[in-house]
Amino acid sequence: MWYLKDPETYGLANVAHSQFFGHEEKDIANKKIYDVLKRGQAIINMNHNSEVFEKNQGTQKEEWIENANGEKRVLLINRIPQLGLDGKVHHVICYGEDITERKKMEKDIKYKAFHDSITKLYNRTFFDEAIERFSKDLSRFLPFSILYMDLDGMKAINDIFGHEAGDQQLIKAAEIISKAFRKTDIVSRIGGDEFCVLLPCVNEKLAVRKRNKIIELIEEYNNQHPQILMNMSIGFATSKVTDVNLYDILNNADAVMYRQKSSKSRSARSSMEDPIALCV
Numbered sequence: 001m002w003y004l005k006d007p008e009t010y011g012l013a014n015v016a017h018s019q020f021f022g023h024e025e026k027d028i029a030n031k032k033i034y035d036v037l038k039r040g041q042a043i044i045n046m047n048h049n050s051e052v053f054e055k056n057q058g059t060q061k062e063e064w065i066e067n068a069n070g071e072k073r074v075l076l077i078n079r080i081p082q083l084g085l086d087g088k089v090h091h092v093i094c095y096g097e098d099i100t101e102r103k104k105m106e107k108d109i110k111y112k113a114f115h116d117s118i119t120k121l122y123n124r125t126f127f128d129e130a131i132e133r134f135s136k137d138l139s140r141f142l143p144f145s146i147l148y149m150d151l152d153g154m155k156a157i158n159d160i161f162g163h164e165a166g167d168q169q170l171i172k173a174a175e176i177i178s179k180a181f182r183k184t185d186i187v188s189r190i191g192g193d194e195f196c197v198l199l200p201c202v203n204e205k206l207a208v209r210k211r212n213k214i215i216e217l218i219e220e221y222n223n224q225h226p227q228i229l230m231n232m233s234i235g236f237a238t239s240k241v242t243d244v245n246l247y248d249i250l251n252n253a254d255a256v257m258y259r260q261k262s263s264k265s266r267s268a269r270s271s272m273e274d275p276i277a278l279c280v
Helices: 015-020 039-055 100-114 124-136 154-161 163-179 204-224 246-271
Strands: 002-006 009-013 059-066 072-083 089-098 144-151 186-189 194-200 232-239
Touching (some): 002 039, 072 100, 124 186, 124 194, 144 163, 144 246, 154 163, 163 186, 163 204, 194 204, 204 232
Antiparallel strands (some): 002 089, 144 194, 186 194
16 A cells, blocks of 8 residues: 555555565655656556546556566556545545456456367357457458368377377367468367368458468478378358358358368279378
């Protein structure tokens, strides 16, 4: 706890606040804020202080403040104005709570809620929420493309090499797909061995380029890792009109992907070759 005589000046501070900055209580008494906090932090802090002094209203703010050990901590700071006989703010009492660990926990919980535990890509929950967001104002995001990918031969990999190898194949596939897109693009694992990418404002020509980039990256990967080859069926669909459900585009992309997968399967049976067996 501490109190302020004006937006820039301490009155007194208790032991906890003083030790946070590596001082004794007497070292902070009557000191200027910028003599205790780093310059950037002091400016933000004084702006928040001024708000209370000027408006005579208490506030609660989260502030990143560096402690004596050089660690940046999140403090939840409450500022409560105290009035003098003239009805004006005489001083402001402040008390802060270090909520850094709570914020980290909240961030971790939020991350796990929207990310796949194996690949670290967005999960189906986030994917569905993203579709809902885009659907609310689809006209802004046309043309809209969706890529649908499915890893071929995952059952064989799991059966022959084990589920740990299967998980590693999923991780490598996620890395390959992600390389073809920007960090801001929504790349998701939506099922066991299925991946999707939402591409707002992307036309068919660019979607083809993205698909070809993934194929190119898979070829590079297989040249470097011939032990367990990666095979992926890729389909995409694009819409330029607003009167369409994004799940219809998704289903169209899925259908294209499935036709490609079926074509591969027929080709493999006709040649009596199993692409997984070839790499054992």
